[in-house]
Amino acid sequence: MAVERTPGIKLLFVALIGAALVIPLLMVYGLVSDRQHQSRIAQQSITAGWGGEQVISGPVLVIPYIEERIQNEVVDGKTTTRTIRAREQLYLSPEQQKVATTIDPDLKQRSIYSAVIYTAQLSGEARFSLTDDLSRLGIEREDLRLDEVELRFGSSDPRGLQSDAEVTLNGEALVLKPGNGVAASGGSGFHAPLEWNGSDPLLIDWSYSLRGSHGLSLVPRGGNTDWQVRSTWPHPSFVGSFLPDEEGKEISADGFVANWSVSNLALGQAMAMTSDPGPPMITDGAVEYAQAAVIERAGASGGPSMAATIRLVEPVDLYSRVDRAVKYGFLFIGFTFLAFFMFDVVGGARVAAAEYLLTGAGLTLFFVLLLAFAEVIGFALAYVVASAAIIGLLTAYSAAVLGSWMRARVIGALLVGLYALLYVLLNLEAWSLLIGSVLLFVALAGVMYATRKIDWSSVGRKAEEAET
Secondary structure, X not given: OOOOOOHHHHHHHHHHHHHHOHHHHHHHHHHHHHHHHHHHHHHHHHHOOOOOOEEEEXXXXXXXXXXEEEEEEEEOOEEEEEEEEEEEEEEEOOOEEEEEEEEEEEEEEEOOEEEEEEEEEEEXXXXXXXXXOHHHHOOOHHHEOHHHEEEEXXXXXXXXXXXXXXXXXXXXXXXXXXXXXXXXXXOOEEEEEEOOOOOOOEEEEEEEEEEEEOEEEEEOOOOEEEEEEEEOOOOEEEEEOOOOOHHHOEEXXXXXXXXXXXXXXXXXXXXXXXXXXXXXXXXXXXXXXXXXXXXXXXXXXXXXXXXXXXXXXXXXXHHHHHHHHHHOHHHHHHHHHHHHHXXXXXXXXXXXXXXXXXXXXXHHHHHXXXXXXXXXXXHHHHHHHHHHHHHHHHHHHHHHHHOOHHHHHHHHHHHHHHXXXXXXXXXXXXXXXXXXXXXXXXXXXXHXXXXXXXXXXXXXXXXXXXXX
């Protein structure tokens, strides 16, 4: 006659089976990551002909100047010194600039994937004056080539530039040419040559349209930069080195309005520099990928700039929510196995190892179903479909395993509560740790109370007494 396992041995087997289910859970976790990567590739293909995340900068005046340098040369073993004249560039930022931007967003769909695209209408005005502090840079005023000045604007993805760009100097239109943009935008953009006497201030008015996707960043320059943005997109995310003023920020279902005011003290940059600062180091999600190519194009110029960034976030990031749901997989498996174990030890039902494995497989399958349906019908509806399918399957299977529909109803009610709780945790991210820890405490207290009278080694001891 076979000796019945003790409750302690049964608990050990249940724990080992639960540990074995780590492998399929990790596989599901990898599947979510792979689908998220495929989604990013699909979004990039959707926006390939439209324009990527845009980083705009400018206007900046670039003034060539001649610098004398002393150069030492060794000829026939003798060191000679000579003076050479090198051509360098002075980068002059505006004393004051105002930028107004209207973002018109749209959601472009391809198959089951979508990407946020936009058309931005930009306009602004800037005032330039030649600083009297050129001696600090070792530059003499007469060395400036004021008849070869360039006014530069930067756009990180010039494919998005439209044909309506206009720039006026003191009311007169300038001839615009492609290229020679600002380094903060990777050197891409457009420029306009002009002549300047250096005495009178330059008043620049400009406007142009720009197509892009996902986000828009502005690199402020000069004494003070005021930036106002309006859009009908109701889900903005503000990141980067500068955040909008709280008193001027409005977000509603009809869109948002945001205002930035960035002073020269906050930028930490001089009005005139001999090097052009490079692209900003924005490391928030997809913006980081966009900046990689921009930084590569810019080379080693200047050092990084700082930027104010707006991201047009999609309302539901289903991959991040499914990813978080998978992390609660052990909670589902643990509570369901615990219910089976209590029916086994306390209620007298016999639950075999294979039945634990099949139940765990069903619980793991929920996350695969959730991911598959969420890509097609959205997260909320997919959650209802996947949870209803798994609850129905495991409730019916529990009736056969536990030998009673009454016990199966308990398992079904437990699963309904767990899936409802998980949905709440996914929507209350800030409170998920607190709710989860309290739930685990209550579950542990319940198990301790239900098993307080169990003699975990009684079965083995009775067998030894019978043999004696």
